[in-house]
Amino acid sequence: MKSAEWGSYEDAPRLVTDVPGPESLKMLADQDRYETASRTYTSVFKIGVSRARGSTIEDVDGNRFIDFFSGVSVINLGHGFPPVRNAIRDQLDRVVHINEMPTETRMNFLKAFNSTLPAGLKDRSKTMFTVTGAEACETAIELARHVTGRKTIVAFSGSYHGVSGEIISATSNPHYRGYAGIGLRDIAYIPYPYAYRFPFHVKKEDMSAYVGDMLRHMISDPYAGPGEIGGVIVEPIQGEGGYVVPPDDFLPAIREITQEHDVPLILDEVQSGVGRSGKIWASEYTKVSPDIMCVSKSIGEGIPISMIAYRNEYDEKLPPGFHLGTYRGNPLGMAAGNATLNYLRDSSVLQNVRSNGSHILKRLEEFAQDNSYIGEVRGRGYMIAMEMVDDPATKKPGTRRAARIKEYMFRHGVLMHTCGHYSNVLRFMAPLTIEPDLADRGIDILGDALKEVQ
Ligand SMILES: Cc1ncc(COP(=O)(O)O)c(C=O)c1O
Numbered sequence: 001m002k003s004a005e006w007g008s009y010e011d012a013p014r015l016v017t018d019v020p021g022p023e024s025l026k027m028l029a030d031q032d033r034y035e036t037a038s039r040t041y042t043s044v045f046k047i048g049v050s051r052a053r054g055s056t057i058e059d060v061d062g063n064r065f066i067d068f069f070s071g072v073s074v075i076n077l078g079h080g081f082p083p084v085r086n087a088i089r090d091q092l093d094r095v096v097h098i099n100e101m102p103t104e105t106r107m108n109f110l111k112a113f114n115s116t117l118p119a120g121l122k123d124r125s126k127t128m129f130t131v132t133g134a135e136a137c138e139t140a141i142e143l144a145r146h147v148t149g150r151k152t153i154v155a156f157s158g159s160y161h162g163v164s165g166e167i168i169s170a171t172s173n174p175h176y177r178g179y180a181g182i183g184l185r186d187i188a189y190i191p192y193p194y195a196y197r198f199p200f201h202v203k204k205e206d207m208s209a210y211v212g213d214m215l216r217h218m219i220s221d222p223y224a225g226p227g228e229i230g231g232v233i234v235e236p237i238q239g240e241g242g243y244v245v246p247p248d249d250f251l252p253a254i255r256e257i258t259q260e261h262d263v264p265l266i267l268d269e270v271q272s273g274v275g276r277s278g279k280i281w282a283s284e285y286t287k288v289s290p291d292i293m294c295v296s297k298s299i300g301e302g303i304p305i306s307m308i309a310y311r312n313e314y315d316e317k318l319p320p321g322f323h324l325g326t327y328r329g330n331p332l333g334m335a336a337g338n339a340t341l342n343y344l345r346d347s348s349v350l351q352n353v354r355s356n357g358s359h360i361l362k363r364l365e366e367f368a369q370d371n372s373y374i375g376e377v378r379g380r381g382y383m384i385a386m387e388m389v390d391d392p393a394t395k396k397p398g399t400r401r402a403a404r405i406k407e408y409m410f411r412h413g414v415l416m417h418t419c420g421h422y423s424n425v426l427r428f429m430a431p432l433t434i435e436p437d438l439a440d441r442g443i444d445i446l447g448d449a450l451k452e453v454q
Contacts, residue, residue: 005082006053006054006078006080006082007053008053008054008055008056008066008078008434008435008438009053009054009056009058011064012056012064012065012066012413012438012441013064013065013066013412013442013445014063014413015063015064015413016061016062016063017061017062017063019046019047019059019063019410019411019413020046020047020059021047021059021060021061021062021063022061023048023059023060023061024047024048024059024060025046027048027060028046028048044403044410044417045410046410047060047063047065048060050062052067052075052080053078054078054079054080054081054431054433054434054435055067055078055079055430055431055433055434055435055438055439056079056438057415063413064413065410065413065414066413066414066415066430066441066442066445067415067430067434068414068416068417068428068429069415069416069430070429070430070431071302072271072429073239073271073276073297073298073429074297074298074300074301075298075302075431076275076297076340076431076432077301077340077349077431077432077433078431078432078434079431081343083339083342083343084301084336084339084340084343087336087338087339088303088336091105091331091332092332094331095331096331096332097327097330097331099326099329100328100329103331105331105334105338106329106331106334108338109334109335109337109338109341110127112337112338112341112342113127113295113299113309113337113341114127114309116280116281116341116344116345117281117293117309118281118283118284118287118288118289118290118293119287120290120291121289121290121293121309121311124311124312125311125312126309126310126312126315127307127309128307128308128323128328129305129307129328130296130308130325130328131306131325131327131328132162132164132296132304132306133161133270133271133294133296133297133306134161134162134164134167135162135164135165135306135325136294136296136306136307136308137161137162137233137266137268137270138162138164138165138166139323140231140233140266140268140292140294140310141167141230141231141233141266142166142323143264143308143310143314143318143322144231144233144291144292145231146317146318146322147264147317148230148231148262148263148264149230150227150228150229150230150231151186151227152186152187152226152227152230153170153186153187153229153230153231153232154188154189154215154218154226154231155170155172155187155188155232155234156189156191156192156234156235156238157172157190157191157192157194157241158172158192158194158238158241158242158421159171159172159189159192159233159235159238159268160172160173160238160239160240160241161235161268161294166185166186168180168182169182169184169186169187170187170233172241173240186227188218188225188229190214190215190218191211191214192234192238192244193207193211193246193247193250194238194242194244194246195207196375196376196378196395197395197421204247205247207247207250208246208247208249208250208253209249211250211253211254212256212257215232215254215257215258216261219257219258219261219263220261229261230263231263231264231265231266232254232258232263232264232265232266233268234265234267234268235267235269235272236251236267236268236272236277236281236282236283236285236286236288237272237282237380237383239271239383239419240271240419241420241421242387242419242420242425243378243379243383243384243385243419243420243425243427244378244385245378245379249286250286251267251283251286251288252286252287254288255288255289255290264291264292265288265290265291265292266290266291266292266293266294267281267288267290267293267294269281269293269295270297270306271297271383272383273297273298274295274297274298274299274340274344275298275344275349275353275381275432276298276353276382276383276429276432277380277381277382277383278350278353278354278357278380278381279381280341280345280350281293282380285380291310291311292311293308293309293310294306294308295309299333299336299340299341300332300333300336300337301336301337301339301340302336303330303332303333303336304327304333305330305333305336307329349433353382353432354381356434356436356439357379357381357382359436360379360382360384360428360439360443361377361378361379361384363440363443363447364377364384364386364428364443364446367447371450371454373388373389373390373392373398373401373450374386374387374388374450375387375388375389375392375395375398382428382430382432383427383428383429384428384429385419385420385425385427386425386426386427386446387420387425388401388402388405388424388425388426389401397421397422397424398424399422399423399424401424402418402420402423402424402426403423404449404453405426405446405449405450405453406418408449408452408453409442409446409449412445412448413445414442414445414446416442417429428443430442
């Protein structure tokens with residue numbers, strides 16, 4: 001959708017000052033006085049934001065940036081997308097907060113959401129609202145533990161499920177547990193089939209079976225170590241772990257084993273969901289239906305809302321008040337979610353994401369032919385990764401190199417974020433509606449950055 005009143009600023013990237021510009025610097029200094037030093041995004045994207053349109057962001061100095069970042073995969077349909085903005089405005093005039101009481105918007109959203117779910121959950125599941133992605137994942141593991149009566153949850157290396165409460169244990173980066181001052185609690189890890197850095201000497205095509213064998217051993221052998229397994233939580237495509245697309249036989253293998261042993265399978269679609277992979281749910285690529293699914297981020301297009309969908313049978317085991325929260329099920333978020341799901345269903349946006357995503361992937365692969373510091377290019381839809389290394393032979397992570405590329409791009413008007421086990425993976429996660437020529441302009445700048453940092 002491009003119209004006179006909506007779409008990206010056509011002149012982006014437009015730099016009218018050096019960046020950060022003087023007004024941004026003043027605002028950032030002021031922010032430093034009042035806000036926590038633990039902020040991370042403003043250490044790279046050093047701008048005070050004035051407004052945002054489509055896939056572009058204008059700073060307080062009048063510079064316009066291309067947004068390859070989407071507020072970490074939240075603004076999926078673009079900043080100020082009219083159907084979403086209008087739905088939020090309309091809801092704002094009706095009711096903003098009403099706890100669990102049904103409204104027309106809530107019912108429309110629940111039905112629209114249900115209609116998109118994987119086959120095993122569609123018309124066979126209940127929805128429980130939460131507020132953040134971490135809370136959805138946290139609630140999912142609590143539910144799995146409750147219905148099985150078993151404590152240990154299996155998670156995967158490279159996982160990111162949030163950093164609050166119990167779920168922090170299922171997030172693989174140990175720094176977060178260190179900051180929170182807790183140890184690993186009732187979580188057992190197995191490797192994700194991350195071909196570029198798989199820790200065992202097995203062929204790429206055997207990785208899923210290998211990981212499956214580890215999971216089967218952990219579930220079925222009482223002396224395996226971690227105790228009785230109450231659930232498996234997995235991202236269909238890893239997000240913060242490095243935009244890692246597993247082989248297509250991975251999720252089916254995990255599904256088969258969990259089903260065999262009656263262990264709930266939790267799919268965390270917080271980042272990969274709502275169109276980012278080129279399908280509404282990334283699990284659609286392999287037709288795997290989980291027992292519990294976690295959704296957040298772009299379903300609210302910037303309004304905090306999250307939820308889990310879970311099998312009807314589990315609902316029979318839940319007492320009232322199993323999970324509580326004042327802000328669960330925000331009406332503005334549901335209005336946004338309804339407009340988003342309808343648009344994904346009725347427009348050609350997902351098809352565009354798949355074809356433009358392939359085009360971008362191809363461009364990055366071309367860069368890789370001339371640049372040995374690009375260890376791997378991978379991705380699906382608009383989850384596209386370029387993993388930087390310092391030494392192609394040893395795969396020594398190119399953390400500093402990725403940071404310098406990110407900095408170059410920022411200074412030339414593109415906001416691109418990193419992820420990965422070593423923060424060495426540049427990731428393309430632009431809004432799904434980004435204009436193809438704008439995306440190409442940003443990728444050209446990535447090409448320049450690669451030459452500069454070479
Ligand atoms: C896959 C996944 N799950 C959970 C979360 C946590 O979401 P939140 O930051 O809203 O707590 C994230 C956040 O990046 C995520 O990528």
